[in-house]
Amino acid sequence: MFLIYIMGMFSYIFSYYYKDIRVVTVHIITVLWFTTLLTLPQLIPSLMLNNYSIRSFDAEEISATQGAYNPIMTSAYLFPTIFQNNANYQGEEIDKDFSYVETYMYMGIVSITMALLGTILLKNKKLDRLGSLTLILFIILNYSTYIPFLDIDAIPGISLFRYWTRISFLMLFYMAFVGSYFIDTLAKRSMDNISFSWKKTLIIGTTFLALVGLNWNHAVTQRLIQDLPSYISTSYYYKEWYSIVFVTVASLIFGTIIYFRKKTSPIFPIMALFFLLLTVTDLKYFSSEIIDIRTDDIEDLSKADYDPKYKNTRIILEANEIENNESLYYDFW
Numbered sequence: 001m002f003l004i005y006i007m008g009m010f011s012y013i014f015s016y017y018y019k020d021i022r023v024v025t026v027h028i029i030t031v032l033w034f035t036t037l038l039t040l041p042q043l044i045p046s047l048m049l050n051n052y053s054i055r056s057f058d059a060e061e062i063s064a065t066q067g068a069y070n071p072i073m074t075s076a077y078l079f080p081t082i083f084q085n086n087a088n089y090q091g092e093e094i095d096k097d098f099s100y101v102e103t104y105m106y107m108g109i110v111s112i113t114m115a116l117l118g119t120i121l122l123k124n125k126k127l128d129r130l131g132s133l134t135l136i137l138f139i140i141l142n143y144s145t146y147i148p149f150l151d152i153d154a155i156p157g158i159s160l161f162r163y164w165t166r167i168s169f170l171m172l173f174y175m176a177f178v179g180s181y182f183i184d185t186l187a188k189r190s191m192d193n194i195s196f197s198w199k200k201t202l203i204i205g206t207t208f209l210a211l212v213g214l215n216w217n218h219a220v221t222q223r224l225i226q227d228l229p230s231y232i233s234t235s236y237y238y239k240e241w242y243s244i245v246f247v248t249v250a251s252l253i254f255g256t257i258i259y260f261r262k263k264t265s266p267i268f269p270i271m272a273l274f275f276l277l278l279t280v281t282d283l284k285y286f287s288s289e290i291i292d293i294r295t296d297d298i299e300d301l302s303k304a305d306y307d308p309k310y311k312n313t314r315i316i317l318e319a320n321e322i323e324n325n326e327s328l329y330y331d332f333w
Helices: 002-017 021-052 070-078 109-121 125-142 162-188 200-215 219-236 236-259 267-295
Strands: 313-316 326-329
Touching: 070 109, 070 200, 070 219, 109 162, 109 200, 109 236, 109 267, 125 162, 125 200, 162 267, 219 236, 236 267
Parallel strands: none
Antiparallel strands: 313 326
């Protein structure tokens, strides 16, 4: 999916450099050919697996909209371990009555702040168009269940996948290049020629608020509004997270004061480096514990024996603790 997206965006950008429709057409056809060729090693076994998977039976209905984010769930991007228990860090459950399997992702409050500032400062038209396309696709796939009149299960190709947080790479991709744009702007010492554009930021905010409003009476929305404040307020990351927020806001206020007093300053590059270090600290601190938990049993694993006839093939396991799981066995395992 990621490869297809990157290839598509590359074709989109390429079309701006060449106005000759024949050149653009040949390029797009070439990109489609190589995209297909590169994805076949994963696509063909997956289609074969689907024919034998228990999920292909009528007993289990699989929908492309499963795992779609309720707009209120976006708060999980902002606050670490919003479900309190590290065992549920990936969103396995909020409580016994409400499950959100595999849907949790903390993107970093500093990263999100840098991306927001980059969006306000961004004036490169090509990057702006690329960002807009990325965000539109992210919103459609991430909130699909909660977008009125949208049925992605009826769209060929798109309906083949369940998206969960897998589609979050679109938001991360957007955050990476607009956040980098902000850091690059800050690192140039002189901020004489920068301009502020609030248009896209207002559109993004309005779109999100509209999604919340249109789904306000949804049972999941009401449950989240009722329960999430208590989860945040009792999290043991509560103080640490607010400390990061305080340092970020204080640094931005300090930088803003300098900007209005002096457009050129050696402090700006220092601040750019500081924000990079703060971003790494934010993500590393709030992810290190859960990474340790998720990987603590790896050292105890050993290579399993298997029948040679299963070498490099996908099979359906029919016994033991992982009965009915689909697995792909490689010789080097």
